[in-house]
Structure formats: structure tokens, C-alpha cells
Amino acid sequence: MKAGxxxxxxxxxxxxxxxxxxxxxxxxxxxxxxETIRQAVTAAGxxxxxxxxxxxxxxxxxxxxxxxxxxxxxxxxxxxxPVRDHxxxxxxxxxxxxxxxxxxxxxxxxxGAGKEVASMALFTLGTGVGGGIVIEGKVxxxxxxxxxxxxxxxxEMTRPRQCGCGRFGCLEAYASAxxxxxxxxxxxxxxxxxxxxRDLLQRFGELTARDVFQAAANxxxxxxxxxxxxxxxxxxxxxxxxxxxxxxxxVFGGGMTAAGEPFLQRIRAHVRELAFPVPAxxxxxxxxxxxxDAGFIGAAAxxxxxxxxxx
Amino acid sequence: MKAGxxxxxxxxxxxxxxxxxxxxxxxxxxxxxxETIRQAVTAAGxxxxxxxxxxxxxxxxxxxxxxxxxxxxxxxxxxxxPVRDHxxxxxxxxxxxxxxxxxxxxxxxxxGAGKEVASMALFTLGTGVGGGIVIEGKVxxxxxxxxxxxxxxxxEMTRPRQCGCGRFGCLEAYASAxxxxxxxxxxxxxxxxxxxxRDLLQRFGELTARDVFQAAANxxxxxxxxxxxxxxxxxxxxxxxxxxxxxxxxVFGGGMTAAGEPFLQRIRAHVRELAFPVPAxxxxxxxxxxxxDAGFIGAAAxxxxxxxxxx
Numbered sequence: 330m331k332a333g334x335x336x337x338x339x340x341x342x343x344x345x346x347x348x349x350x351x352x353x354x355x356x357x358x359x360x361x362x363x364e365t366i367r368q369a370v371t372a373a374g375x376x377x378x379x380x381x382x383x384x385x386x387x388x389x390x391x392x393x394x395x396x397x398x399x400x401x402x403x404x405x406x407x408x409x410x411p412v413r414d415h416x417x418x419x420x421x422x423x424x425x426x427x428x429x430x431x432x433x434x435x436x437x438x439x440x441g442a443g444k445e446v447a448s449m450a451l452f453t454l455g456t457g458v459g460g461g462i463v464i465e466g467k468v469x470x471x472x473x474x475x476x477x478x479x480x481x482x483x484x485e486m487t488r489p490r491q492c493g494c495g496r497f498g499c500l501e502a503y504a505s506a507x508x509x510x511x512x513x514x515x516x517x518x519x520x521x522x523x524x525x526x527r528d529l530l531q532r533f534g535e536l537t538a539r540d541v542f543q544a545a546a547n548x549x550x551x552x553x554x555x556x557x558x559x560x561x562x563x564x565x566x567x568x569x570x571x572x573x574x575x576x577x578x579x580v581f582g583g584g585m586t587a588a589g590e591p592f593l594q595r596i597r598a599h600v601r602e603l604a605f606p607v608p609a610x611x612x613x614x615x616x617x618x619x620x621x622d623a624g625f626i627g628a629a630a631x632x633x634x635x636x637x638x639x640x
Numbered sequence: 641m642k643a644g645x646x647x648x649x650x651x652x653x654x655x656x657x658x659x660x661x662x663x664x665x666x667x668x669x670x671x672x673x674x675e676t677i678r679q680a681v682t683a684a685g686x687x688x689x690x691x692x693x694x695x696x697x698x699x700x701x702x703x704x705x706x707x708x709x710x711x712x713x714x715x716x717x718x719x720x721x722p723v724r725d726h727x728x729x730x731x732x733x734x735x736x737x738x739x740x741x742x743x744x745x746x747x748x749x750x751x752g753a754g755k756e757v758a759s760m761a762l763f764t765l766g767t768g769v770g771g772g773i774v775i776e777g778k779v780x781x782x783x784x785x786x787x788x789x790x791x792x793x794x795x796e797m798t799r800p801r802q803c804g805c806g807r808f809g810c811l812e813a814y815a816s817a818x819x820x821x822x823x824x825x826x827x828x829x830x831x832x833x834x835x836x837x838r839d840l841l842q843r844f845g846e847l848t849a850r851d852v853f854q855a856a857a858n859x860x861x862x863x864x865x866x867x868x869x870x871x872x873x874x875x876x877x878x879x880x881x882x883x884x885x886x887x888x889x890x891v892f893g894g895g896m897t898a899a900g901e902p903f904l905q906r907i908r909a910h911v912r913e914l915a916f917p918v919p920a921x922x923x924x925x926x927x928x929x930x931x932x933d934a935g936f937i938g939a940a941a942x943x944x945x946x947x948x949x950x951x
Contacts, residue, residue, distance in 0.1 A: 390918070447783070448782075448783055460884075462884075462885075464780075469775075469885060469886075470886075471759075471885060471886020471887070471919075472758070472759055472886050472887060472888045472919075472922075472923070473886055473918045473919045473922050473923070474886070474918075475882070475883065475886040475916055475918060475919045476884070476885060476886040477884065477886075478883040478884075478886075478916065479883070479884065481883050481916065482793075482879075482880040482883050482884060483795060483876050483879065483880060483914070484794060484795065484796075484797060485795075485796060485797050485798060486795060486796050486798075486876070487796060487797075487798040487799050488798050494916075496914070565794050565797070568793075568794060569793040569794060569880065569884075570884060571786065572786065572789040572790070572792050572793050573771075573773075573787070573788065573789075573790065573793060573880075573881060573884050573885065574773075574780060574782060574787060574884065574885065575780075575781075575782020575783050575784055575785070575786040575787040575788075575789075576782070576783060577783045603794070603807065605786055605789065605792065605805075607701070607784045607785075607786060608782075608783075608784045608786045611783075611784050612783070612784070
């Protein structure tokens with residue numbers, strides 16, 4: 330769990346991480362959450378009375394307006410946890426609750442890559458592909474708290490890859506870090522011949538997405554093809570969200586952005602080919618700027634919206 | 641061109657259609673537009689002084705906030721036509737401008753299938769697949785007037801059909817009436833044996849989507865397969881918009897809804913299988929209710945938003 334104090338301009342004044350220790354149950358987890366908040370306040374040299382609002386963001390199936398985690402995949406056996414009300418009861422400070430990818434989008438919108446624009450879609454590229462959409466200062470939460478599940482839009486029917494979610498043909502099944510590694514293994518099995526990736530696999534017994542991007546940067550042909558395909562898949566994701574909500578900006582965040590500017594350029598090039606000319610030319614495609622702080626900065630923005638008129 | 645007078649509850653008091661005669665150019669076209677409006681007012685037994693606001697909706701590439709048609713595919717050689725300002729100058733009545741599919745969505749949202757909900761996505765199924773999204777009373781126009789181009793989201797990579805827009809793998813290339821007919825021809829070429837569709841084709845020299853749906857309703861196996869596949873494609877479109885904006889309701893309108901309740905049931909069944917459990921169970925999937933009046937009713941709603949606080 331990570332918490333930070335954020336000032337009125339979206340700048341973090343502190344950042345504290347504590348282990349969730351999910352196996353110790355949700356009572357413990359909620360107290361740990363509150364303790365992380367307390368430590369973040371102390372680390373910023375402040376007191377709780379200095380805090381205007383709190384924002385909490387978590388992954389998993391949730392009821393955002395209800396402030397509840399319903400069934401978090403990584404926090405079993407947590408179930409129907411009234412996070413927002415608990416935190417509010419403990420601190421007596423207005424508390425907002427948000428999905429973690431939505432919060433990251435809100436963070437980038439408020440203080441990061443999307444600072445200057447009115448609407449933005451974020452793809453977070455990690456073990457999965459998360460999504461968040463902000464339009465005119467509002468997180469697109471959706472009617473059933475399923476807004477911006479962008480990794481789980483379907484982009485393939487004929488030979489769909491199975492996704493971690495169990496469904497088939499999801500963007501995430503093609504473009505997550507997990508998918509990159511899986512596709513690398515497949516390619517090594519299908520295509521004989523020398524490859525940095527084959528050497529790495531033999532030496533370390535496993536591959537990471539980072540290995541693939543690094544090998545590509547160093548000129549490995551097979552790795553370069555995998556990276557190029559990944560850029561294409563992500564461009565399809567970008568194009569589909571552009572042809573649905575047509576935002577000012579599409580932002581890519583998460584670990585895979587370590588691949589740097591060349592990867593972003595390939596995504597941009599594919600978006601130009603794939604999308605309608607006007608959005609293709611005019612929609613800004615950027616990397617996120619706030620790193621792993623985006624979540625708590627965006628959660629803070631959501632909290633701030635409870636107590637000020639505009640974020 | 642169709643125009644109607646609409647009362648404060650979204651009920652049409654008149655409806656008038658005049659031929660566009662696009663070949664006579666945009667000057668003529670704009671005057672014809674104004675004449676259609678005048679006749680609609682007369683047909684409602686009213687005078688122009690009774691009209692609080694005007695809404696105009698057109699197809700094609702446009703600048704919605706600028707009130708301009710930029711490059712309408714069916715109205716060449718029209719180009720950069722300041723529709724909204726022209727209509728406002730002629731009548732001196734507050735005038736709104738909107739994309740036609742967006743207007744249809746707004747019509748259904750205000751006075752049709754979506755009357756009771758807060759957010760809605762509309763797919764219009766005709767020669768193409770159009771789209772419109774309304775969230776909390778606002779049309780999702782998008783930053784570049786390309787919001788809700790739902791027919792042009794990509795759902796296939798491996799063997800993508802070419803779309804009328806020139807791109808590949810668009811939903812429209814699978815699920816429009818045009819696509820249904822094309823897929824029928826392909827199926828007849830690939831699959832030998834008796835079929836109502838083959839008989840119809842031989843008798844009339846052509847097939848329509850209506851033929852396919854009717855043959856399916858009458859038990860033709862090949863036609864039934866085509867209809868079932870179409871329901872599946874549309875369910876993918878619905879699921880992708882559900883996982884992006886997560887609306888209260890997804891509405892299907894346009895000529896193909898003549899296929900009736902069984903077709904809608906098949907779309908619903910596929911949505912249940914495809915989408916995440918919570919939106920799959922709870923998102924309402926409906927047919928549009930306003931027919932071809934949806935466009936002018938929704939345009940009127942957009943006009944009305946200029947002069948009242950809430951629609």
C-alpha cells in the first residue's frame with residue numbers, strides 16, 4: 330500500500346509504502362491502510378488537522394459510488410469491504426474512493442501528462458492492461474463501476490488469445506507485459522535460429538518483458554518484431570478508445586513505458602495509420618509522467634473534488 | 641431532409657421530408673434545409689415565433705462546436721458549410737448543430753428507449769453502423785467531433801474484412817446491412833446446397849439484409865447462421881462500449897431492428913457471455929423506439945439545451 334500527501338497543485342509532499350499482507354485479512358488490511366495514511370502525513374511534516382480530504386484507490390471488483398471493494402482478485406479473502414466509510418470513520422475527513430487505474434488517470438490528468446487537456450484516456454501497461462478515462466475533470470466511472478476496462482475490449486475474433494480474465498481476444502491478452510513474455514516464448518518455439526532471447530532464457534530459465542524490450546533495443550530481430558507487434562496492438566487499443574470517446578490525449582503508463590521514446594513512436598505511427606484522419610493527426614499520444622505516484626495523486630484529486638469546486 | 645416540431649416532452653408535432661438534391665450544391669441545400677424547417681412549423685399549425693430553439697443534425701465529417709459540415713460523403717461537392725450560423729441568420733432562433741447519429745442517440749435518450757436512464761450508447765444499423773453516446777444529458781461529441789464512431793472500432797486483426805471507410809476489421813464491415821448482404825453472397829459461394837437465399841438471388845438478381853433476416857425467421861439454415869453471426873458481432877460492439885464507458889443501456893436502432901425480438905435476444909445472449917459479469921447482468925440492451933424520428937427529436941433536444949437548464 331502506498332500513500333502520500335499531495336498539495337493543491339498535485340505535488341506529492343511525501344510517499345510511504347507498507348506491505349499489504351493480504352493474508353492477514355481485511356480488518357488488518359483496513360488498519361494497515363489507515364496506518365499508511367498516518368505515516369504519510371507524518372512524513373510530510375504535517376498533522377491530520379492539515380489534511381482537507383482523503384482519497385483511497387484500490388484494484389478489483391468494486392462499487393465506486395458505494396465506496397466498497399466487492400471481490401478483489403489479489404486480496405482474497407477480502408469481500409464487500411466498506412473502505413470509504415471505514416477510512417472516514419477513523420479520520421473524520423471527507424474521503425473519496427476510486428478504482429486504482431481510474432485514480433492513476435485522474436493523477437495524470439490533474440498533475441501529469443494530461444495537465445493541459447480537457448479529456449484523456451490512460452492505458453496502464455503492467456502484468457495486465459488497465460484503463461482510466463477522465464472527461465472534463467470527471468472520472469468516467471460507468472454505471473456499474475466498470476468504466477474504462479480498456480484492457481478487456483475485444484480486438485480479435487478469428488484466433489483470439491485467452492486473457493487472464495478468462496475471456497478471449499482481449500487487448501490485455503496481446504499487449505500486457507505477461508502477454509509479451511508469452512508471445513516471446515511462442516516465437517522462440519516457432520522460429521529456430523539464434524536470438525538474444527533464447528540465450529537469456531537458457532541462462533536465467535525465464536524471460537521478462539524488459540528482456541524483450543532491451544533485446545529489441547540492442548538489435549535482436551525476433552525481439553524487435555515482438556515489440557513492433559506490441560506497439561500495433563496498443564495502437565488498436567488507442568484507436569478504439571479514440572473512436573469511442575475521442576479524447577484530447579491518450580496516455581500510456583506502467584512498467585512497459587521503460588521501453589522509452591522509440592516504442593512510443595511506433596505506437597504513434599500505428600495510430601496514424603489506423604485511426605480516422607482527424608483524430609489520427611490531432612490526438613496527442615504520450616507517456617505518463619508521474620510513475621507509481623499517479624495512483625495516490627489521482628486519489629488525492631478525487632478527495633479534493635469533495636471539498637473544492639474544481640480540480 | 642426531415643424536419644419536425646417537437647414539444648417540451650420530446651413528442652413530435654409534425655414531420656416533413658423534402659429531397660436533398662445534393663447535386664444542386666450547398667447554397668440550394670441550405671435553403672432547402674430552411675424550407676423544410678418552415679414547412680415543419682406550418683405542418684404543426686404553429687408560427688416561427690412559437691419555436692424556442694432549432695437543432696440541425698447532418699452526417700459526415702464535421703466540426704460540431706463550430707457548427708460546420710466539413711466534408712460530407714453523401715453531399716459532395718459540399719465543403720466547409722457553416723450550417724448552424726446560416727440557419728441562425730435565417731431564423732434568428734438559437735440553433736444547435738449535431739452529428740446525425742449523435743442526435744439519434746440524444747432523441748432516444750430524451751424521449752425513447754433511454755428515457756429513464758442516465759447514460760446510453762446507441763448503435764444505428766443501416767448501410768453502415770453509426771454510433772452515439774449520451775452521458776448525463778450530454779452528447780459525447782469528443783475533442784475532434786469523432787465521439788462514438790462505434791462502427792469503426794476494430795474487432796478483428798487476423799482476417800479483417802475491409803470496411804466502407806477503407807480501413808480493415810471495423811465492426812461496420814461485419815455488422816452493417818451491407819456487410820450482412822456481402823457475407824450472404826460469400827456464404828452462398830462457399831456452401832453448396834439449397835437455400836431460400838439462393839432462390840431469392842436467382843429470382844431477383846440481388847439480396848437485401850431484410851431477405852436474410854426473413855429467410856432466417858422462416859427457418860433457412862444458412863440465413864439463420866448469418867443472423868446469429870451478426871448478433872455476435874453486434875454483441876462484441878456492445879461489450880466493447882460497455883467496457884469503455886459502461887453505460888446504463890445499449891440501444892440498437894436503424895433498419896435492421898426490423899428483425900425483431902428474436903434477434904435482440906441473440907444479441908443479449910452473446911453480451912451475457914462476452915462481457916464482465918456485472919455489466920453483462922445489469923446493462924440493459926434494447927431496441928430504439930423512435931424510428932426515423934429519433935434524429936430530429938434529438939436535434940430538437942440539442943436545441944432545447946441552448947435555452948433550458950435541463951433536458
